[in-house]
Amino acid sequence: RSSRQARLTPAGTELLREGERLLGEMDAVANRVRRVATGWESELTVAVDTVIARHPLMDLAHDFFEVAPQTRLRIREEALSGTLEALTSGQADLALGVAQEQGTHPGIHHRPLGELGFVFAVAPHHPLAKGKEPLTDEVLLRHRAVAVADSVSRGGGITVGLLAGQDVFTVPTMQAKLEAQLRGLGAGFLPEPMARPHLAAGRLVAREVARPQRLVRPAYAWRDAGGTGGTGRALQWWLDRLERPATRKALLQGHAGPRPA
Numbered sequence: 001r002s003s004r005q006a007r008l009t010p011a012g013t014e015l016l017r018e019g020e021r022l023l024g025e026m027d028a029v030a031n032r033v034r035r036v037a038t039g040w041e042s043e044l045t046v047a048v049d050t051v052i053a054r055h056p057l058m059d060l061a062h063d064f065f066e067v068a069p070q071t072r073l074r075i076r077e078e079a080l081s082g083t084l085e086a087l088t089s090g091q092a093d094l095a096l097g098v099a100q101e102q103g104t105h106p107g108i109h110h111r112p113l114g115e116l117g118f119v120f121a122v123a124p125h126h127p128l129a130k131g132k133e134p135l136t137d138e139v140l141l142r143h144r145a146v147a148v149a150d151s152v153s154r155g156g157g158i159t160v161g162l163l164a165g166q167d168v169f170t171v172p173t174m175q176a177k178l179e180a181q182l183r184g185l186g187a188g189f190l191p192e193p194m195a196r197p198h199l200a201a202g203r204l205v206a207r208e209v210a211r212p213q214r215l216v217r218p219a220y221a222w223r224d225a226g227g228t229g230g231t232g233r234a235l236q237w238w239l240d241r242l243e244r245p246a247t248r249k250a251l252l253q254g255h256a257g258p259r260p261a
Helices: 011-035 052-068 081-088 174-182 192-200 233-240 247-254
Strands: 043-049 072-078 094-100 108-112 117-122 145-148 169-173 188-191 218-223
Touching: 043 081, 043 233, 052 072, 052 233, 072 081, 072 233, 081 094, 081 108, 081 218, 094 169, 117 192, 145 188, 169 174, 174 188, 174 192, 188 192, 192 247, 218 233, 233 247
Parallel strands: 043 072, 043 094, 145 169
Antiparallel strands: 094 218, 108 218, 117 188
16 A cells, blocks of 8 residues: 555455456356256267268367357267267267167167268278289288277277288277378278278279178267256257258268268
């Protein structure tokens, strides 16, 4: 204090700043509680398999925040059986890209996303890019495969398309698998929509193999609301959008395409 004027000390200035911040946070919490009371979840977690196209997924997130800015959205990247495990373990509310052949689980609902074809592809400079087709298992066994690791936290997980005794380069995501195969680090099956632009540009070469064509039918799945009185509005928003054929198609096919209608 100096004569009739009072000036804040550095400690007082910090206290004022922190007090304003805390009051702002209290107002934000109060607003969030009021909004949650209307049926919107405070947080929604979506487990997304590595085969799902990311561009349409981010478009959906954008649209979701337009109507539900009060709900925190969390995206978990998963692979193979880890996608369903995130849901059954309670770590996610919704899962995209679940393998339907993983069976049924109490309290879990499934709906099909569609069909997703895979193509066996290698870089143009890879040894398997030339030669007689179809490529037999005996030929494939002599070359390194690129595989996506199962993100399941319990057990050994599953493998797809690998031969016993084959050298394997294991990567965490399908995008990493694509990058590895573009560099000729190995061979393997890729989702056809993901490989398509690289095949057209000559950065990958599709090869016929002596085994059945790989076609998967991924699903989306969600958990029962239990005793919460029904599906929350945030989860219901995603389920409503997933009812649209254009949305489901984009999530499987739109790796480099426009946003879904």
